[in-house]
Amino acid sequence: MTYEILLAGFGGQGVLFAGKLLAYCALFEGKEISWLPSYGPEMRGGKCNCSVCISDEPIGSPKVLEPDLLVALNGPSFEAFLPTVKPGGKVFADSSLIDAACDRTDIDCYMVPATQMADDNNLQKGANIILLGKLLSETGLFSPETVRKALEKNTPASRAHTIDNNMRAIQLGMDYQ
Amino acid sequence: MEKVLMKGNEALAEAAIRAGCKCFFGYPITPQTELSEYLSKQMPKRGGVFLQAESEVAAINMVLGAAATGTRVMTSSSSPGVSLKSEGISYIAGSDVPALIINVQRGGPGLGGIQPSQADYWQATKGLGHGDFHLIILAPNSVQEVVNLVSKAFELGETYRTPVMLLSDGLLGQMMEPVAFPDIQANEADKSGWAADGTKMARPHHIVNSLYIEANDLEEIVRRRYERYAKIEETETMAECYLTDDAEIVVTAFGATSRIVKSAVNKARAEGIKVGMFRPITLWPFPKKELNTACANAKAVLSVEMSMGQMIDDVKLALNCKLPVSFYGRTGGVIPTPNEVLDEIRKLNGGAQ
The missing domain is CATH 3.40.50.920 (Rossmann fold)
Structure with a gap:
């Protein structure tokens, strides 16, 4: 089984970090993985996306052009990449920041008010992780325990307190209906 | 063997330290920066030297100096920076000393862009500077192969007394893949016949030089170098x-x-x-x-x-x-x-x- 995942938004939203968590979860399960960032010279605010391939086979092209799973964190990426999703694919989008609706019937689109949920739960900047939680509950790709391991691996000691908050964000996303 | 997720640039840096690289001289440029950033943190902790030079030209001449003493040395840059280094690379080749040069290619010509490219193929294989010379050019296609080729690059360079280039690109440098670091040390060649590492008043001076005023002398030096190239062509191709x-x-x-x-x-x-x-x-x-x-x-x-x-x-x-x-x-x-x-x-x- 191969999953081609595209995460997209603007710089500063944690696009690359969310992709890295998925990549680490796959690493713990012994999968073949590639993680490829694409961004401009801006520190934040520029267009940013991240291709993650997870497979049992060696990975050829690491650039995801027709994702099985799309995580869209803002309007421009939702509009740009929605048409590229494979039929039967799944989309996870932050409806707090996206006005457009999904106009495709051959895919499953989950609109989650992630930014609003993050603000309501004192989890500022946690929208990326909330959407990741929704992705995990709809795909069953990885367990919350594996995500916690990935978080521990990717959080420096000085930021260790963020692990519990991020796990709370995962749970919020998983529980959102 | 435990696998870790690393960017190509970081994995290359780690592999170089494990292969016994003792000196790094460079100047920052996208999309190569993670490589020098990693070395700037790690080299001082692990018995090496990291130095950010004032320019690419300075950095490559520092590489020549360290290489002349027989020290395992490398530099890294991206396309426009490699062009600046080409004079020094020619001097290193002309001095018959080993060094590892990394090019994480980006779009060109000129300042070009910062996205991946392979448009430095001609430069790498045919024109890395003036004069009759080649570098051995290695082109990996995965983060694991980057790691595997780094120690090989140091070995080849020392065996044939030639600079070696590892030709990467922005995609390979920025991409993360699972990678394992095999527990092998790159073999170090005997450098006692040429390295300018101090006579201890016990032997004649070793002179590392690329200037030969007598035409016949220069021709002889170049011909001998080409005999080594013939051996490389015969035995070192990989595909x-x-x-x-x-x-x-x-x-x-x-x-x-x-x-x-x-x-x-x-x-x-x-x-x-x-x-x-x-x-x-x-x-x-x-x-x-x-x-x-x-x-x-x-x-x-x-x-x-x-x-x-x-x-x-x-x-x-x-x-x-x-x-x-x-x-x-x-x-x-x-x-x-x-x-x-x-x-x-x-x-x-x-x-x-």
Whole structure:
């Protein structure tokens, strides 16, 4: 089984970090993985996306052009990449920041008010992780325990307190209906 | 062996330290920066020297100085920075000292862009500076192969007393993949016959130099160097053949582009097209024999590159006009897609029937 995942938004939203968590979860399960960032010279605010391939086979092209799973964190990426999703694919989008609706019937689109949920739960900047939680509950790709391991691996000691908050964000996303 | 996720640039840096690299001199440039950033943190902790020079020109001349003492040394840059270093690289080659030079290529010419490119193929294989010389050019296509080739690069350089270039690109440098670090130390060659590492008043001076005023002397030095090149060409070529045994179409690609081509070849095979891929791992020396073997059943060859077509020259020369060679490429930082390559393969397949 191969999953081609595209995460997209603007710089500063944690696009690359969310992709890295998925990549680490796959690493713990012994999968073949590639993680490829694409961004401009801006520190934040520029267009940013991240291709993650997870497979049992060696990975050829690491650039995801027709994702099985799309995580869209803002309007421009939702509009740009929605048409590229494979039929039967799944989309996870932050409806707090996206006005457009999904106009495709051959895919499953989950609109989650992630930014609003993050603000309501004192989890500022946690929208990326909330959407990741929704992705995990709809795909069953990885367990919350594996995500916690990935978080521990990717959080420096000085930021260790963020692990519990991020796990709370995962749970919020998983529980959102 | 435990695998970790690392960017190509970081993995290259870690592999260099493990291979016994003691000095790094460089100047920052995108998309190479993670490499020098990693070394700036690690080198001082692990018995090495990291120095950010005032310019690329200064950095490459520091490399020459360290190399002259027989110290394992490297520098890294990206395309415009490598151009600045070319004078020093020629001096290093002319001084017959080993050094590792990394080029994480970006789009050019000029300042170009910061996205991946392979448009420095000609520069690397044919024109890294003035004068009669070559560098050994290694072109990995995965983060694991980057790691495996770094120790090999140091060994080759010391065995043949030549600078070696590892030709990466923005895609390979920025991409994370699982990687394991095999527990091998790169063998160190005997440098006692030439290294300028102090006479201790016990031997004559070793002079490391690239200036020979007498024409006959210079010719002799260059000829001896070319004898070493002949041996390198004979024994050190490396290539990967993928599904070429029965291939009627052979696609040639190196580095990151070969990943895209592999995906396209798999798609074409699923359509029943007899296609394979040939990937040179040494760009100089170019694996000519291996290419001819891979093309034993081929009717057509396609060179795919992230450039306007540079390696295609070597493909044509190696095949000696025996087969038609066509080209497909994207440049300026645009990455070709597997479907674009598949279309080219389909066209050739239609034409061959």
